[in-house]
Amino acid sequence: MVYLRGDLGAGKTTLAQGFLRACGVGGPVRSPTYALVQVYALERQTVVHLDLYRLRAREELEHLGLAEWALPGSLWLIEWPERGFGGLPPADLTVQLSVGAAGHEALATAGTDVGAAWLTRLKRPSPARGS
Numbered sequence: 001m002v003y004l005r006g007d008l009g010a011g012k013t014t015l016a017q018g019f020l021r022a023c024g025v026g027g028p029v030r031s032p033t034y035a036l037v038q039v040y041a042l043e044r045q046t047v048v049h050l051d052l053y054r055l056r057a058r059e060e061l062e063h064l065g066l067a068e069w070a071l072p073g074s075l076w077l078i079e080w081p082e083r084g085f086g087g088l089p090p091a092d093l094t095v096q097l098s099v100g101a102a103g104h105e106a107l108a109t110a111g112t113d114v115g116a117a118w119l120t121r122l123k124r125p126s127p128a129r130g131s
Contacts, residue, residue, distance in 0.1 A: 001089050003081040006097035011104050012079045015097065016049050019077065023047060032079075037064055046074040058085035093118055 004012040017029045025040050025047075032038040032051040040047040048069045055061060061084050069076075070089075081088055092115035096107045110116040 001076050001078065001091045001093075003091040003094040004077060004079045004097065005081065005094060007099075010097035010099055011106075012097055013051070015095065015106070016077045016079065020047060020049065037066070037069075039069060044073070046071065048074055048076045050076065050078045052078065052080040052083035055080075055083040055085070058087045061085065061087045091115070 004015060006012055013031045013033075017031075020029045020040060023040070023045075024042055030038060032049050033053065036051060036054065038049045040049070046069065048066070050064075050066075052061070078084070078088065078091075081091065091111040094109050094111060094115075096109070098105050108119060108122075110119050
């Protein structure tokens with residue numbers, strides 16, 4: 001579970017789209033603003049991208065049929081998780097996005113051991129190519 005937090009225009013959807021491209025999504029990567037859920041079945045995993053901005057009550061979350069996507073190996077990118085009204089699993093990683101004087105900023109914090117492992121991998125320098 002990755003929670004994407006930030007004001008309108010902070011870059012949540014853009015980050016999710018870039019992540020999906022990096023995962024190998026070759027076709028259109030659409031914002032789930034109106035559909036609320038976009039599912040990408042990739043070779044090694046399923047990515048579920050949610051935009052909960054338009055939800056007004058927890059009951060609406062329950063009608064999205066998310067349980068069918070809560071499978072091992074699935075990764076969820078959730079924009080506006082606070083609109084889940086406590087009905088979402090805890091975040092492994094929360095990315096807080098903002099727009100500052102120097103441009104867009106992101107702060108990632110781990111919520112579980114899985115999230116902490118992801119952050120450790122991100123901080124580790126990549127080995128030189130060709131070695």
